[in-house]
Amino acid sequence: MNKLVTLSVKCPHCDHTLMDEEHLIHERPSIRINIVTKKDRGILWLCSVYGCYDHNSNLEIENGELVEFFCPHCNKSLLRDIECKICGAPMVGMNIKAGGKVNVCSRKGCENHYVVFEDLAGAINKFYHELGTSG
Numbered sequence: 001m002n003k004l005v006t007l008s009v010k011c012p013h014c015d016h017t018l019m020d021e022e023h024l025i026h027e028r029p030s031i032r033i034n035i036v037t038k039k040d041r042g043i044l045w046l047c048s049v050y051g052c053y054d055h056n057s058n059l060e061i062e063n064g065e066l067v068e069f070f071c072p073h074c075n076k077s078l079l080r081d082i083e084c085k086i087c088g089a090p091m092v093g094m095n096i097k098a099g100g101k102v103n104v105c106s107r108k109g110c111e112n113h114y115v116v117f118e119d120l121a122g123a124i125n126k127f128y129h130e131l132g133t134s135g
């Protein structure tokens with residue numbers, strides 16, 4: 001049971017995939033999101049492995065800074081009406097293709113993120129199934 005779970009996510013508004021096959025983190029497609037900071041706008045790539053906090057950006061983000069997240073396809077905000085239980089920042093919400101949602105804290109440096117599954121066992125099985133058939 002050492003297989004890592006890769007989350008494949010899509011926009012909750014337009015249903016477009018947020019996966020970037022050309023920008024790999026840990027040899028897997030990353031999650032690409034448009035971001036706006038106090039000073040600038042840019043792109044953030046999140047690792048798609050559940051439980052991994054690695055990410056890249058073409059912007060310098062100060063630790064503790066709040067970042068706004070937008071879908072690169074429909075440009076709608078991905079911030080949800082949910083507060084981070086650790087730091088109080090708004091949470092970012094994305095839909096998981098296999099079902100369920102993933103919520104990520106919008107504050108740089110806060111590692112709060114969690115997955116909300118409607119059916120945990122079924123969703124995990126789907127992940128393994130997809131991993132198994134994709135290569």
Ligand SMILES: [Zn+2]
Pocket residue numbers: 011012013014015016071072073074075076
């Ligand atoms: Zn969208």
Ligand SMILES: [Zn+2]
Pocket residue numbers: 084085086087088089105106107110111112
């Ligand atoms: Zn937080």
